[in-house]
Amino acid sequence: MASDDIWILGITMTKFGKHPEKDTVDLAAEAAMGALADADVNMGDMGVLAAGNLMSAAAGIGQQLQKQIGQTGIPVYNVANACATGATALRTAIMAVKAGECDMGLAVGVEKLAGAGLLAGGSKKDDADTWSPRGRFGAVAPLDGRVGTDTMPGVFAQIGMEYGHRYGGATFDLFARISEKNHAHSTLNPLAAYTKKMSVDEIMGDLMIAYPNTRPMCSANCDGAAAAVVVSGERLATLSGEQRRRAVKVSASVLTTDPWQESCQVLPDVNTLTRNAARQAYEQAGVGPEDLDLVELHDCFATAELVHYDNLMLCPEGGAVDFFESGATWRDGSTPVNVSGGLESKGHPIAATGIANIWEICHHLRGEAGDRQIEGAKVGLAHVIGLGSACGVHILEKAA
Template identity: 40%
Template structure:
């Protein structure tokens, strides 16, 4: 059975503390918008997977109860930064498997100001689920006093530079592109354009990554209504977007065997998830028009170009410099501004990517519209780890 996204919604992503709101307020706004977009009521929803990383158990219920008290099953989902896409994947599986006709996927995060600690819980590194990942980094690059996530991705950036000749300007070009794209996104945390020189001149977080190349902590929520074909026909729903294929891959031995930060931050997971999604869809990267990928740090966008098959290994720096991944190029990558500029409330990110792609494929993205977009790809990754690749097509 096919699964379709019938409605999407999200809040603006904001710096923590910008608004006096609770996570359930965010979900009421984003979930209510998705239901309204689909043209259905919460009473028609049969199950609700809810993604988040920082709130306690059953926070999903507390949030979903703002939309209605109908007794439906609620699942609390945590997969680090890949949480939002994981919630969407569960919704798709419930519909494709025939167990449900209408599922609401929710994702939210209310974060603390400042950089993340050793893991999503900000706790002790030795006890962190990502201790093995950071151990690989420390063995090769040492361990500094800067934020651990910036260190591990900074290590990946330096390795890419050493191995392939990638330049700091090419890394900065990723951030400059995404900041430029976010100018036209009313949901983005940052809406100021910055050129390559400004990105390079920003304070260094961990060499070679400057502040403007790092995604911020953010508050926000996003949601998607996933329905079956029979439900859509019965309710006369329009504006559908088909979830053509989706794949999740977790760490394999390849993540750790090389001792490389490029592998440990997830490039092998992303590559395999993309391969599986392409195979299931009967599509390839050449069929894709618009991409929302997980640019938690600028280097991860370059690593993901290679993992998705957009260019051979080592050529991603030249690809972004060529203009191939912005308007007028072969693909438009992160028209929303990506995590770097739109923001990164962990549990909401994957669903916000889906929302952006749905708007793009419907032709409803306003000034950031990608002309003629028919097929979109979302890539959401979390250390610890999980990579989710989703292919969407205008129905």
């Protein structure tokens, strides 16, 4: 282990689902203490804390968490980066360690989202009594529903349909079968919010939200938290054999934003920044898509999963439909994708997601994934995207 490598020393996620008896601080504390215990260290070892909670981004979850589990005076970075908040928190801790400011850090992401409906769209204000232009478009009335849609299911539906327009084959049925896979995978994940297998007919016949996304094809709003302890290679070398054996190498940690594209002002471009992040990550890690034993990607909607097969270069450009049809992304396929159940079934407590997906990868690389273990997993990739946009990609490798 080279001294400038970064490693995950400990990592955990809470059960995703409904936690009416716990607030965000309780959940963050549960995850943080779990990660510290998993790493066999304590708050006194931490040199930095990066914390994310998107829906209450101004509340200072990091400092609240310190008061719950240990106030040591270390720097806290409260981060908010849409659905990439968790990955951003992790990467913030990684950057601090990489910069040499400390040799160990803690990253936490937490969200309370159970029962939340649409997270965007609509307007609290009624139409005015007299028309007067407002906002950046000089609009005289709310635009959601009058000029396209602001809702996430609708935006991501268009992203999937656009891929279909470009390359063909992206049918309602295909998207439903992607969702079928993730719901089937979740039956093996005791921490998933939903663990019910669903047939394609059930998925297609469920409540239509934004064609072609029905309700089970949308990420599940739920409560949850995840946390990770990162450590420098130099410090890891001084730790116990058991700590070194279970440590997972962060071979790549990348964050990108969306570069300008012609249509990005009318439909967010989630493709280019993901492709850029993947390219950088493969280069940093010195691995290629063909080396990946499993992938956790941001299936916030079934329509999103399809385009990210292509964006992460798991398949040839334009080949995502054929790639899925080949069975490659099922857990017994050549590139298992979202064996956790993904956001559609495991759930999507926003700020927790970007650390929980890394926990999933680590769980397999450590050989601790139980019934859903991908046998012999050595390399995995975790991807999140936050609309606006931010994309986090991490590549993780089993300790040699």
